Amino acid sequence: MxxxxxxxxxxxxxxxxxxxxxxxxxxxxxxxxxxxxxxxxxxxxxxxxxxxxxxxxxxxxxxxxxxxxxxxxxxxxxxxxxxxxxxxxxxxxxxxxxxxxxxxxxxxxxxxxxxxxxxxxxxxxxxxxxxxxxxxxxxxxxxxxxxxxxxxxxxxxxxxxxxxxxxxxxxxxxxxxxxxxAAKDAFQVVVRGRSAHAASPAEGRDAVVAIAAIVTGVHLAVGRRRDAGDIVAINVGTIVGGSSQSALAASASATGTIRTTDAAVRRRMREVVADVCDGVARQFDIGVDVHWANAMPxxxxxxxxxxxxxxxxxxxxxxxxxxxxxxxxxxxxxxxxxxxxxxxxxxxxxxxxxxxxxxxxxxxxxxxxxxxxxxxxxxxxxxxxxxxxxxxxxxxxxx
The missing domain is CATH 3.40.630.10 (Zn peptidases)
Incomplete structure (x- = not known):
């Protein structure tokens, strides 16, 4: 030089x-x-x-x-x-x-x-x-x-x-x-529950418990809906919900990403998130909306x-x-x-x-x-x- x-x-x-x-x-x-x-x-x-x-x-x-x-x-x-x-x-x-x-x-x-x-x-x-x-x-x-x-x-x-x-x-x-x-799809899950006093939970629908079930369920479901050769990474990076330790949360939300290298696997993983959310909605008698954004090839x-x-x-x-x-x-x-x-x-x-x-x-x-x-x-x-x-x-x- x-x-x-x-x-x-x-x-x-x-x-x-x-x-x-x-x-x-x-x-x-x-x-x-x-x-x-x-x-x-x-x-x-x-x-x-x-x-x-x-x-x-x-x-x-x-x-x-x-x-x-x-x-x-x-x-x-x-x-x-x-x-x-x-x-x-x-x-x-x-x-x-x-x-x-x-x-x-x-x-x-x-x-x-x-x-x-x-x-x-x-x-x-x-x-x-x-x-x-x-x-x-x-x-x-x-x-x-x-x-x-x-x-x-x-x-x-x-x-x-x-x-x-x-x-x-x-x-x-x-x-x-x-x-x-990799390709990336970002998602937001919004849970719509019903607030109630923590002393009488049967009167409400706990959005925090539901969002926790969704986060756990998505991670578990990905493991059973992927084949050995599939390259997939999924992450939930934010969770927001509730306003008091003494009340059931009326709403909660989470955001995350799915990352893949194959188009077919990418579609299947999006279905995993939707299926888990539908199941939790029925299980907990709450509303769940899934929004997708920031799709990147x-x-x-x-x-x-x-x-x-x-x-x-x-x-x-x-x-x-x-x-x-x-x-x-x-x-x-x-x-x-x-x-x-x-x-x-x-x-x-x-x-x-x-x-x-x-x-x-x-x-x-x-x-x-x-x-x-x-x-x-x-x-x-x-x-x-x-x-x-x-x-x-x-x-x-x-x-």
Whole structure:
């Protein structure tokens, strides 16, 4: 690495630290966007700001027309207080980059700045800094909002994203053969009971007992309605109900998610939730409503981009095949409709040190990963611009 390269990497790591301190929640990433836009302008770029509220789109055009590559990073942080006490600790109480989006932003910015400093001979590289990847129940996806904003091209020759991956060490990149992130369906169960004094429960219909039965029943039923080869994760993450310890609750609700990689299993698991709710409604003589939201398809890697990544990225880092599809989800899935896509896993763990999982209060990264991510994104984009997306059947020169 030359002195200039070293100085550049120091600057990108400094940007990541600034973004880490400035952690903000979905559609509130105003300071984050300002910091990114300032760095991009300093590099001579003219970013489009305010995309879907806080998003940014910046572009570097080559000397001649050619392929168009879209790099994507997510802006928002996660609603968890950072546990570690260190110099770059999040300054926003109760909010931190426990999913590594600060690394994603710094890496995509770094890759685009490299192209700004040395524009490609042909083709175009764009970078989307997307708000609101973290989607609570019933809320809007940031990718959906960006697509509706109409600032993106109708299609791209490649769409590339990445995610910090704590099970991999810094200096390692993981590539999934097909499914990089699972599909997700979010549900809300609302129980309508009847209030009564705790001393005379027969006069009421206890919504809290019913919601407890639903939560337990769903978990048990999934185990009996899945086959050995089915990949399924189900979680109930919130329960709300009641107002007094001395009264039967008139209402209660719970929200959760189902995550799968197969469409048929996905349909069957939705039926499980509905069947359990119907049974509990009859058992407890109460009303139960099930609402579905935030349906998100799986993130599927394009085979040509997988082949490209496995050919190009070993020059940047150790590349490993991811054996099992994860049950995490990402609205990058919506952007894959724009072109052949690759979503790779960026190792962030310090060698020999067990890493905290994503969304944990003590999640952290080894900063070696930042430089690896910049070089990986730049290498992938450079190869696509050279029209080598399929190493076995290269395209013509496009003239």
């Amino acid at each position: 030359s002195a200039d390269d070293a100085s550049f990497l120091i600057g990108i790591r400094s940007l990541r630290r600034t973004l880490h301190r400035t952690a903000e929640l979905r559609f509130e990433e105003f300071r984050t966007a300002d910091a990114l836009a300032a760095v991009l302008r300093d590099a001579g770029l003219e970013p489009i700001t305010g995309v879907a509220t806080t998003g940014i789109l910046a572009t570097v055009e080559g000397e001649r027309p050619g392929p168009h590559v879209l790099l994507r990073a997510d802006l928002d942080a996660y609603p968890v207080d950072e546990a570690a006490e260190h110099e770059i600790r999040s300054a926003t109480q109760g909010v931190s980059h426990a999913c590594g989006h600060d690394v994603h932003m710094a890496a995509v910015a770094g890759a685009l700045i490299r192209f700004a400093q040395n524009p490609p001979e042909r083709g175009t590289v764009s970078a989307l800094f997307q708000p609101a990847e973290e989607v609570p129940y019933g809320k809007r996806s940031g990718a959906e909002a960006v697509l509706e904003a109409g600032v993106l091209a109708p299609s791209y020759d490649a769409v590339v994203g990445l995610h910090c991956w704590p099970s991999l060490e810094a200096g390692v990149i993981g590539i999934d053969d097909r499914i990089a992130m 799986a993130v599927e890697n394009d085979p040509r981009m997988v082949a490209l990544g496995r050919r190009v990225l070993p020059s940047v880092a150790e590349v490993v095949r991811m054996e099992d599809a994860p049950m995490t989800t990402d609205d990058f899935a919506l952007l894959t409709a724009l072109g052949p896509s690759l979503y790779f896993k960026l190792g962030v763990a310090t060698r020999g040190v067990p890493a905290a999982p994503l969304h944990a209060a003590d999640f952290t990264v080894d900063e070696e990963c930042v430089g690896v991510a910049v070089e990986a994104l730049a290498a992938l984009a450079t190869s696509v611009l050279a029209e080598r997306t399929d190493p076995e059947t290269p395209k013509g020169d496009g003239k």
